[in-house]
Amino acid sequence: MSQLYWLEPWGPIVMLSGSTPAGGELFIHVTKVVSNPILIDQEYCPWNQCNKNKPSTIKLVDITFRNIRGTSGNKDAVKLLCSKGHPCENVEIGDINIEYTGPDGPPTFECTNVTPKLVGAQNPKACVGPVVKAPGKE
Numbered sequence: 674m675s676q677l678y679w680l681e682p683w684g685p686i687v688m689l690s691g692s693t694p695a696g697g698e699l700f701i702h703v704t705k706v707v708s709n710p711i712l713i714d715q716e717y718c719p720w721n722q723c724n725k726n727k728p729s730t731i732k733l734v735d736i737t738f739r740n741i742r743g744t745s746g747n748k749d750a751v752k753l754l755c756s757k758g759h760p761c762e763n764v765e766i767g768d769i770n771i772e773y774t775g776p777d778g779p780p781t782f783e784c785t786n787v788t789p790k791l792v793g794a795q796n797p798k799a800c801v802g803p804v805v806k807a808p809g810k811e
Contacts, residue, residue, distance in 0.1 A: 708746040715756040728758030739767040750780035760786040768793035
């Protein structure tokens with residue numbers, strides 16, 4: 674049975690202690706213009722009230738994005754920014770087609786601390802490998 678998780682690092686999930694795994698199967702069908710059609714951002718820090726040198730202690734696993742079509746409101750169409758302390762595992766991106774026609778260039782696909790499994794066509798072109806940030810380094 675699939676489960677859907679909406680993970681926001683500033684919400685109740687931060688109450689989990691240790692390196693608790695969180696994840697599930699996530700299906701999204703984009704039908705309108707949105708700012709960030711595909712987004713995992715474990716570096717998000719609302720109101721600058723976070724210690725940027727301390728990575729998230731939430732480990733995201735088993736996340737799937739499939740059959741996503743639409744238009745991005747900015748060039749950052751896909752951002753997978755996972756925790757440097759607990760990199761994401763088993764993230765699958767399948768058959769995405771996200772357009773962007775703004776003046777600042779084509780849509781982008783960014784990965785940090787994750788190597789997604791790619792299935793089917795990818796537009797924008799998917800990241801080939803992770804950019805790994807060492808703990809304490811920015």
